[in-house]
Structures are given as C-alpha cells and as structure tokens.
Amino acid sequence: MTQSTQCLTRTLFECDGLAPWLARSSRRRVTLLIDPGVLESEIVARVRRQVAKAGRGEQLVVLSGPGTLSGVLDLAGRLSGVELVLGVGGGSLLDQAKLLALLHGTPSARARLTVPQRSGMVVLPPGTERALGLVAVPTTLGTGAEISTAACLEYPQGKRLISGECLRPDIAVLDPVATDTLPPELVSEAVLEALFRLVSMYAGDHADLPTEDALTEALAVRLVTVGHAVRRARQTGTQAGTQAGTQAGTPVDRPLRAEIAKLSGLTHQEWVHLGRAAWGNKGWLIANEVSVALGVRKMRAIAAVLPPLWRAIAGGDERLGSARRLARLWSSIRAVDPAGLPGDPADGMAALIDSWRVERRLTADDDALDAIAGRIVRAWGAGLPMLGGLTKNEVRELLTAVLRAPEATRC
Secondary structure, three states, X not given: OOOOOOOOOEEEEOHXXXXXXXXXXXXXXXXXXXXXXXXXXXXXXXXXXXXXXXXXXXXXXXXXXXXXXXXXXXXXHHOOOXXXXXXXXXXXXXXXXXXXXXXXXXXXXXXXXXXXXXXXXXXXXXXXXXXXXXXXXXXXXXXXXXXXXXXXEEEOOEEEEEEOHHHOOOEXXXXXXXXXXXXXXXXXXXXXXXXXXXXXXXXXXXXXXXXXXXXXXXXXXXXXXXXXXXXXXXHHHHHHHHHOOOOOOOOOOHHHHHHHHHHHHHOOOHHHHOOOOOOOOHHHHHHHHHHHHHOOOHHHXXXXXXXXXXXXXXXXXXXXXXXXXXXXXXXXXXXXXOOOOOOOHHHHHHHHHHHOOOOOOEEOOHHHHHHHHHHHHHHHOOOOOOOOXXXXXXXXXXXXXXXXXXXXXXX
C-alpha cells in the first residue's frame, strides 16, 4: 500500500523513538543509505541499534559523491525487496534517499525525472506517491532536507531542483550527536542558510500577510540570536585555542546545535510561506548556478549573492523583491544587535555575514560572468517564470557585484 503524500513529517528529537515507530510500522525491510564520512560514527551505531531493537531486517548501502540522475536510477534498479529507506548523512545523501524512495516502484516518477527539458526545476504532479517509507537522519545543519519537499540532483546539464509533496520524509530524526564533528564554521553557515531561505521568501514577495509575516519575523530574530550565540562560542573557542597554542577551538555545544536544527526545519513549514509568491527566492536560483559553475560550496555562493541582491531590491528592482518589506524585516533583525549592524539592509547583511565569519568573497573574470549569466537565464528565465523577466544582461550586471573581478597581478 502506498503512503499518503499529504502527511507532515513527524520529528523525533534523538534516536530513542525510532525503534518504537519502526516496530509499529508494517514495513519490515529497511535499506540504510549511509554517507561514508559517518559510517563509523556514533549516530550510525545508534540508528542501527534502533533498527535491530525493532526487529527489522537491514540492508546497508554506502553512498559517496553528489547525487546524479544516472546514479539514483541505477541504485533504484538494483535494490530489491525494499520497504523503507533510512538515510543518514548530509543534504546530498538525504536528497538521494528521497529520490530512491520515490523512484523504486513509481514508473511515472522515473518518466518525469528523465524527460528532456532545459528548466532547472522539475515539479512532480500533485498526487504522485511513493511506495516506500522514508526516514531522514541529518548529519549536517541548515539544509532542512529532512523536512522539505524538495531535492537537488545532478543532471548532465547541471543541478536541478525537484519538488513534490511525495518527497517529504515520514520521520526526521534530529539528534545532536549526529553533528558532533561538524566544524564550527559550518555551523555558522547553517544558521545563515536557514536565515537566507526564510528572509528571501519574505522580501521576495510584495504582499503583506499578517500571520505569515509575524511568524517569519519572529523566526528571523530567533535565527540571528542563535547565530550570534554561535559567533560567541567560536570566539571563545578561538581564544582558548590560542592560549593553548592550538587553533582547534571549541565545538558549538549540543543544545545550541539542536536549536539550529529545529529552527532550520521550521523555515520549511507551510505556515511560514503560505500564500507567498512561488518564485520569491531568486537568490537561490542565482547562487545555485554560481556554486556549480565555480565549484564552491553552496553557502559560499549564497553569502556572496545576498548583500548585492538586497542592494538591488532596496534600489527599486521590484522583480527581485519589495524594498518596503525588506526594510521592515531588516529593522526587526537589526534590533538584535543595533550597535553592530548598519541600518542599510545590504550593508547590514554584509556586516552580519562577516561577523559570523562566513566567507563571502568570490571572483570571476568576464568570460565566467557571461557563462554563468547564460546558465542562469537558460535554466530559470527566457520564458520560464522563475526569474521574473530578468534578461541575461541584467543578470550579468547583478553578478558583477557578486563576483568581484580578480585584482591584476603586480610585477
């Protein structure tokens, strides 16, 4: 029997509730998809103990590298007797777990994912269902992949965003043990990623929605407060490391990481974005292509894109968002740290990113700028609705502010 695709994800805080849930499920054969970087970790050991405690059979599959269309299709074809997919890893692995759970036994989804198209987005039709159960255990923070209805997949033409209610996991396990080895700088990036996702939909929409706006503003303030707490923890760790003659620093503690995981998931919730413009987050579209083209982490690209994007919005480009709503949101965010954050939204966001020690400086030459602008328009514009009518030249102009030209080499 296929599951309902309209159910919300149930969140378990720590692994202990997993065995009772598995024991109540009619699905007896569990396929564990594990990121090789965490194969010997405590969180994997905990998950496997829960599977065994529930009396469920286990098939272990270790996945490495980014998820590709051919790789996911091949794995879906090779696995047999699967009833439930349980993914333990970062956002890329959880995306592959989602797609494997969808593709196994759902021919219509396979056809949808393989149809030739230039768009950077694949929307699964309403009513699409998956035959397998799905549990997500994230070992990173910020993506919210364990809650979201989307997944990213590498195609020969580039990375595509796949969206559909059927990609929402049944269970998300948020256990801070899973992020014990996450470097502190990636914790800061995680808070910024969740904040970016939240504020971009708010500022990218021109309509005032009192309830949704209030929820977004409250979450944004909480995320910035938590981001500052991470900053303080990192500063304390750096000072301790310097005094000890090392640069190892002190990890961000488990309660704070648990709070970040919870907040990140909340930024994906329907009530926060209900009624928002479908393509409000144009910054993600641009940052996605910058990341792929330059071979940098997604958050490096997002940190580079965000201040220039906000400057363009504040400057009056209504296709990118609302200057009025951006100013209102920034006023709420700035109240957390009025002495340290400038009043101008773009300058203020740049100062916030720098204070969190997230690297935002990227460079590219003219040829690269032209190529990236072309990629963005081909995947998201030129008749497609996502870019709101932005032309290649206009995208390139924005990219010029994002990707500062490299300084000339001095003899």
